Amino acid sequence: xxxxxxxxxxxxxxxxxxxxxxxxxxxxxxxxxxxxxxxxxxxxxxxxxxxxxxxxxxxxxxxxxxxxxxxxxxxxxxxxxxxxxxxxxxxxxxxxxxxxxxxxxxxxxxxxxxxxxxxxxxxxxxxxxxxxxxxxxxxxxxxxxxxxxxxxxxxxxxxxxxxxxxxxxxxxxxxxxxxxxxxxxxxxxxxxxxxxxxxxxxxxxxxxxxxxxxxxxxxxxxxxxxxxxxxxxxxxxxxxxxxxxxxxxxxxxxxxxxxxxxxxxxxxxxxxxxxxxxxxxxxxxxxxxxxxxxxxxxxxxxxxxxxxxxxxxxxxxxxxxxxxxxxxxxxxxxxxxxxxxxxxxxxxxxxxxxxxxxxxxxxxxxxxxxxxxxxxxxxxxxxxxxxxxxxxxxxxxxxxxxxxxxxxxxxxxxxxxxxxxxxxxxxxxxxxxxxxxxxxxxxxxxxxxxxxxxxxxxxxxx
Numbered sequence: 001x002x003x004x005x006x007x008x009x010x011x012x013x014x015x016x017x018x019x020x021x022x023x024x025x026x027x028x029x030x031x032x033x034x035x036x037x038x039x040x041x042x043x044x045x046x047x048x049x050x051x052x053x054x055x056x057x058x059x060x061x062x063x064x065x066x067x068x069x070x071x072x073x074x075x076x077x078x079x080x081x082x083x084x085x086x087x088x089x090x091x092x093x094x095x096x097x098x099x100x101x102x103x104x105x106x107x108x109x110x111x112x113x114x115x116x117x118x119x120x121x122x123x124x125x126x127x128x129x130x131x132x133x134x135x136x137x138x139x140x141x142x143x144x145x146x147x148x149x150x151x152x153x154x155x156x157x158x159x160x161x162x163x164x165x166x167x168x169x170x171x172x173x174x175x176x177x178x179x180x181x182x183x184x185x186x187x188x189x190x191x192x193x194x195x196x197x198x199x200x201x202x203x204x205x206x207x208x209x210x211x212x213x214x215x216x217x218x219x220x221x222x223x224x225x226x227x228x229x230x231x232x233x234x235x236x237x238x239x240x241x242x243x244x245x246x247x248x249x250x251x252x253x254x255x256x257x258x259x260x261x262x263x264x265x266x267x268x269x270x271x272x273x274x275x276x277x278x279x280x281x282x283x284x285x286x287x288x289x290x291x292x293x294x295x296x297x298x299x300x301x302x303x304x305x306x307x308x309x310x311x312x313x314x315x316x317x318x319x320x321x322x323x324x325x326x327x328x329x330x331x332x333x334x335x336x337x338x339x340x341x342x343x344x345x346x347x348x349x350x351x352x353x354x355x356x357x358x359x360x361x362x363x364x365x366x367x368x369x370x371x372x373x374x375x376x377x378x379x380x381x382x383x384x385x386x387x388x389x390x391x392x393x394x395x396x397x398x399x400x401x402x403x404x405x406x407x408x409x410x411x412x413x414x415x416x417x418x419x420x421x422x423x424x425x426x427x428x429x430x431x432x433x434x435x436x437x438x439x440x441x442x443x444x445x446x447x448x449x450x451x452x453x454x455x456x457x458x459x460x461x462x
Contacts, residue, residue: 251281
């Protein structure tokens with residue numbers, strides 16, 4: 001099979017390819033491209049699982065970046081186990097065709113304990129003293145030390161949070177090249193998240209994200225040059241486009257005001273008690289899964305949410321089925337935001353009672369996605385000094401909360417999750433190989449077969 005690299009340039013759209021992206025523009029001009037139709041929800045884990053399995057969320061079960069685990073009565077985001085994905089991945093199918101195929105998964109999600117030959121994925125260390133230390137999980141295990149000895153420690157704090165920058169994306173790209181030099185996998189899957197940060201901060205404003213586009217294009221250019229030099233086919237694709245937003249919608253506050261949410265009070269702060277709540281929303285960008293524990297109030301919840309400003313649609317069982325989201329992990333109702341709106345996870349009615357993790361970067365404790373983690377709290381007079389002082393206290397062995405994230409959701413200017421309004425503003429696939437695409441657009445479930453065609457060009461079109 002032919003060596004192939006799939007570069008996932010998160011949030012890239014056809015409308016962003018141009019003068020600021022000469023490497024991508026050249027790939028598009030010399031190869032072929034297609035718009036990718038949307039997955040609902042258009043969020044990282046759901047889209048990646050759809051691309052790699054060739055089936056919809058209703059079949060593979062990754063219904064969002066997180067969901068309510070009904071058997072545990074807990075909301076969990078960013079789970080990493082491959083065991084959550086209910087279908088084989090593209091490399092399994094490639095091996096069925098040719099057992100000699102090898103695959104390196106570099107930061108695509110649900111990566112741990114998969115059948116990929118080589119894996120790198122973020123996995124911080126959490127010592128009991130409250131620190132969060134950058135690290136990765138790898139297969140084989142020795143790759144963890146070999147890569148970080150060569151490239152330095154994975155820059156976790158530039159991967160997400162207010163310090164998110166091109167540094168983590170560049171590290172991942174360098175790791176992909178290093179893994180290729182060491183073991184030469186047939187298929188390399190590389191996740192480059194940088195553009196996503198800028199667009200959530202600023203929205204799709206070229207005047208504000210031009211430098212980020214150029215930085216990403218430079219990194220992609222380096223990957224393309226290395227892999228093209230190895231005779232590899234190059235695919236660049238994205239998961240979704242980012243829409244401009246101006247309205248945060250607090251679904252859980254609305255449900256709470258109507259007596260549907262239960263909280264547990266601890267040390268003067270409030271924690272969502274999902275198992276005891278009659279209904280609650282798991283917010284994930286512009287889509288929310290709403291779980292209704294008390295089925296007697298299902299109609300009330302549906303009517304309440306449908307009447308909420310900023311809500312575009314409320315999907316019932318029939319609509320979930322039509323949207324390929326009828327899976328047991330999905331909410332009893334699924335809410336889709338209006339084009340200029342997005343959903344917070346906030347459930348407290350008084351910011352003074354917000355949980356202590358609300359003002360920190362904590363992607364696992366929050367019962368929903370929180371893009372406010374990209375911003376330092378503008379009310380802090382010296383946030384960098386506060387960060388330095390907190391980290392120093394931690395190094396000295398003192399527990400100290402790094403509470404530098406604000407609760408002003410209006411800072412967020414870009415979001416995603418609902419279908420893009422046009423192909424130019426949605427996901428895209430670019431390839432160095434002409435003749436391996438069937439037309440100007442692809443269903444997301446066809447991406448797996450496009451990758452297989454690149455690996456197995458001699459087999460012709462499928």
